[in-house]
Amino acid sequence: MAKIKKINHVAVVVSDIDESLKFWQDAMGIELHHVEDVPSQKSMVAFLPIGESEVELVKPTSDDSGVAKFLAERGGGMHHLCFEVDNIVEMMAELKAKGVRLINEVPNELPGRKMAFVHPKSTGGVLVELYEVTK
Amino acid sequence: MAKIKKINHVAVVVSDIDESLKFWQDAMGIELHHVEDVPSQKSMVAFLPIGESEVELVKPTSDDSGVAKFLAERGGGMHHLCFEVDNIVEMMAELKAKGVRLINEVPNELPGRKMAFVHPKSTGGVLVELYEVTK
Numbered sequence: 001m002a003k004i005k006k007i008n009h010v011a012v013v014v015s016d017i018d019e020s021l022k023f024w025q026d027a028m029g030i031e032l033h034h035v036e037d038v039p040s041q042k043s044m045v046a047f048l049p050i051g052e053s054e055v056e057l058v059k060p061t062s063d064d065s066g067v068a069k070f071l072a073e074r075g076g077g078m079h080h081l082c083f084e085v086d087n088i089v090e091m092m093a094e095l096k097a098k099g100v101r102l103i104n105e106v107p108n109e110l111p112g113r114k115m116a117f118v119h120p121k122s123t124g125g126v127l128v129e130l131y132e133v134t135k
Numbered sequence: 136m137a138k139i140k141k142i143n144h145v146a147v148v149v150s151d152i153d154e155s156l157k158f159w160q161d162a163m164g165i166e167l168h169h170v171e172d173v174p175s176q177k178s179m180v181a182f183l184p185i186g187e188s189e190v191e192l193v194k195p196t197s198d199d200s201g202v203a204k205f206l207a208e209r210g211g212g213m214h215h216l217c218f219e220v221d222n223i224v225e226m227m228a229e230l231k232a233k234g235v236r237l238i239n240e241v242p243n244e245l246p247g248r249k250m251a252f253v254h255p256k257s258t259g260g261v262l263v264e265l266y267e268v269t270k
Contacts, residue, residue, distance in 0.1 A: 004165055006186025007142060010216055012261055020259050027233045028218070028263075030139055050218070051141025052187050077260035078213045081145055083163070083185070098162045124155050125212035126147055128163075 002091035008084040008131045009047075009054040013067055014076050017046050020057050024048055030055060040108065043067055080117070082129035088114045091130055107132070137226035143219040143266045144182075144189040148202055149211050152181050155192050159183055165190060175243065178202055215252070217264035223249045226265055230257075242267070 014020040017035060025032050025048065033047040033054075042065040046057040058079060060068035070079055085091045088107050096102060101122040107114035112135040118128040149155040152170060160167050160183065168182040168189075177200035181192040193214060195203035205214055220226045223242050231237060236257040242249035247270040253263040 001164065004163060004185055007145065007188050010142065010145060012259065014259050023235065023258050027230055027235050027257075028139060029136065050139055053142050055216075075260050077255070078216060081190075081213060095162055100158065100162050120212070122162075123158050124147065124149050125210050 002085055002087045002094055004091075005084045005086060007053045008082040008129075009056045010081055011056045011058050011079045011129075012077065013071050013079045014057045014059050015071060017044060017057055017059050020076075021046065024055060024057065037061070038110075040110065041065070041067070080127035080129050082115075082131050084131050084133065086132070088116060088130050088132035092116055109134075111135070137220055137222045137229055139226075140219045140221060142188045143217040143264075144191045145216055146191045146193050146214045146264075147212065148206050148214045149192045149194050150206060152179060152192055152194050155211075156181065159190060159192065172196070173245075175245065176200070176202070215262035215264050217250075217266050219266050219268065221267070223251060223265050223267035227251055244269075246270070 021032060024030050030048045030050050033049050035044060035046045038045050042060060042062040044059045044061055048055045058067055060071055062068060092102055101119040103117035103119050107116045114132045114134055116130050120127050156167060159165050165183045165185050168184050170181045173180050177195060177197040179194045179196055183190045193202055195206055197203060227237055236254040238252035238254050242251045249267045249269055251265050255262050
């Protein structure tokens, strides 16, 4: 059986990364690791490691993404909760077999990682991401 | 300077703990540690440790709490993000000095822990909890 190892990150949608860093970095003291353009997610993402997890500040770079719609409709806030698993393909198959609705049929592959989302309808309203480190 | 150590927990508001455990425990495989009545939060809370953090499923036990209003207005979902700090009183003073708005003036004390909330207006829409282990 596939296993969840830890919370990989909590993603927070923001309208302005520099402005957000005033709270998360300057006030809270969580150090910024780097900011990365993630075209597949139509987002600019700031990574702030804390303990074994990260806070990710996600700023939409296009108007037509889920993240952009979230920001327009609800304003900034927690967007999704990501769990690191040892085997994402196995985990997805097991969830599917248990009747859980997935957003992705196959994982999205980026260098060093595979990701997939679970539909909030199956989680009680939480957008859950599954994440496997592949490097 | 006070320091954040890790994500202590992510709190998820639910309408039914048993129903929610079907996803979090049975499907995702995150083991339930225990369920606890927390009268000071007017909630029943299920604790599911994962790595160095926890997922907390929070079910309102009264209609007049913030959590109950959240559930009535938005349905279930992520409610707050809690960071464990080494010294909550120091952290609160530092945040206040930096212009961050706190919900609690002094920490809420329970056996083994002190907690306080930061106002979402100062965080970009995230209800942030600070938590110090005192035992």
